[in-house]
Amino acid sequence: MRILITGIHGFVGSNLVNALKKEHTLYGVDIVAPVKEGVEKTFSWKDVDDNAIPPMDAIIHLAGKAHDTKNRAAAQVYFDVNTGLTQKIYDYFLKSEAKRFIFFSSVKAAADKVPGDVLTEEVVPAPKGPYGESKIKAEEYILKNEALRTKNEESASKRVFILRPCMIHGPGNKGNLNLLYGVVSKGIPWPLGAFENRRTFTSIDNLCFVVEGLLTKNVQSGIYHMADDEALSTNELIEVMCEAMGKKAHIWKINRSLMEGVASIGTTLHLPLNEERLGKLTENYVASNAKIKKALGIERMPVRAKDGLKKTILSFRKD
Numbered sequence: 001m002r003i004l005i006t007g008i009h010g011f012v013g014s015n016l017v018n019a020l021k022k023e024h025t026l027y028g029v030d031i032v033a034p035v036k037e038g039v040e041k042t043f044s045w046k047d048v049d050d051n052a053i054p055p056m057d058a059i060i061h062l063a064g065k066a067h068d069t070k071n072r073a074a075a076q077v078y079f080d081v082n083t084g085l086t087q088k089i090y091d092y093f094l095k096s097e098a099k100r101f102i103f104f105s106s107v108k109a110a111a112d113k114v115p116g117d118v119l120t121e122e123v124v125p126a127p128k129g130p131y132g133e134s135k136i137k138a139e140e141y142i143l144k145n146e147a148l149r150t151k152n153e154e155s156a157s158k159r160v161f162i163l164r165p166c167m168i169h170g171p172g173n174k175g176n177l178n179l180l181y182g183v184v185s186k187g188i189p190w191p192l193g194a195f196e197n198r199r200t201f202t203s204i205d206n207l208c209f210v211v212e213g214l215l216t217k218n219v220q221s222g223i224y225h226m227a228d229d230e231a232l233s234t235n236e237l238i239e240v241m242c243e244a245m246g247k248k249a250h251i252w253k254i255n256r257s258l259m260e261g262v263a264s265i266g267t268t269l270h271l272p273l274n275e276e277r278l279g280k281l282t283e284n285y286v287a288s289n290a291k292i293k294k295a296l297g298i299e300r301m302p303v304r305a306k307d308g309l310k311k312t313i314l315s316f317r318k319d
Contacts, residue, residue, distance in 0.1 A: 007063030019208035086138035109135035170204025171315035195282035203308025
């Protein structure tokens with residue numbers, strides 16, 4: 001297949017290139033255009049506007065404004081990039097010969113906090129903050145136009161997939177896992193061991209496997225959550241990190257009420273550990289991957305959650 005990938009020089013894009021380049025011919029759209037092994041050419045967004053891109057069989061839309069955990073980015077930037085660029089490339093897809101379109105949204109478009117035990121595709125979206133809100137606006141634009149498009153039998157051959165991954169990790173990723181690794185690798189004890197939360201992550205290898213399936217298998221258009229099979233607590237995550245580093249985990253199970261009191265004081269005094277950060281560090285966020293596995297005809301993802309995390313942690317040690 002001839003595949004166009006937006007944001008091809010980012011973390012996910014680079015991994016997709018490595019996973020797909022042997023079987024497919026790859027092109028990119030990005031704000032930078034360095035030579036990249038496995039990529040025939042990287043186009044600019046102006047080339048999209050000018051219809052200067054050759055025919056493609058599929059388009060994967062990765063480009064976007066990442067979640068800013070420090071809340072420094074202006075809200076409008078998220079909508080300009082996450083919503084605006086999605087509308088632009090989706091409209092291009094509709095006019096093109098491409099038959100498959102994969103939009104990388106996020107579970108944060110569905111919910112900032114999981115209602116109930118597990119987040120499924122049936123949830124009524126209730127994002128909080130400009131990142132999730134800009135992603136759901138992009139989804140709504142696609143879904144509205146898909147509802148109109150699919151009434152036309154001539155356009156029924158096109159498939160559109162909205163993929164909502166949990167936090168993606170893998171070699172080359174510089175996100176929150178790297179920050180936690182920096183703390184754990186210094187031997188600093190984890191003081192929140194009394195909070196037994198559960199979270200799902202997304203190994204980049206499992207993600208690449210799913211994308212290949214969406215490109216090549218007979219999968220129905222729709223929204224699909226993406227996550228590893230197993231959910232892990234932060235305590236288990238730290239243990240996996242320490243095991244990969246050959247170190248002993250230092251997890252302190254300090255009284256929960258005491259830590260909540262410390263966080264309350266932190267909120268008043270604007271300290272690093274405040275109520276909001278404590279909530280983020282200890283909340284449950286489990287997303288179901290049952291729908292995507294059923295669509296692909298598999299019983300489990302190829303990479304276990306702990307194995308994927310170990311691979312990521314070992315890559316931090318090499319950096």
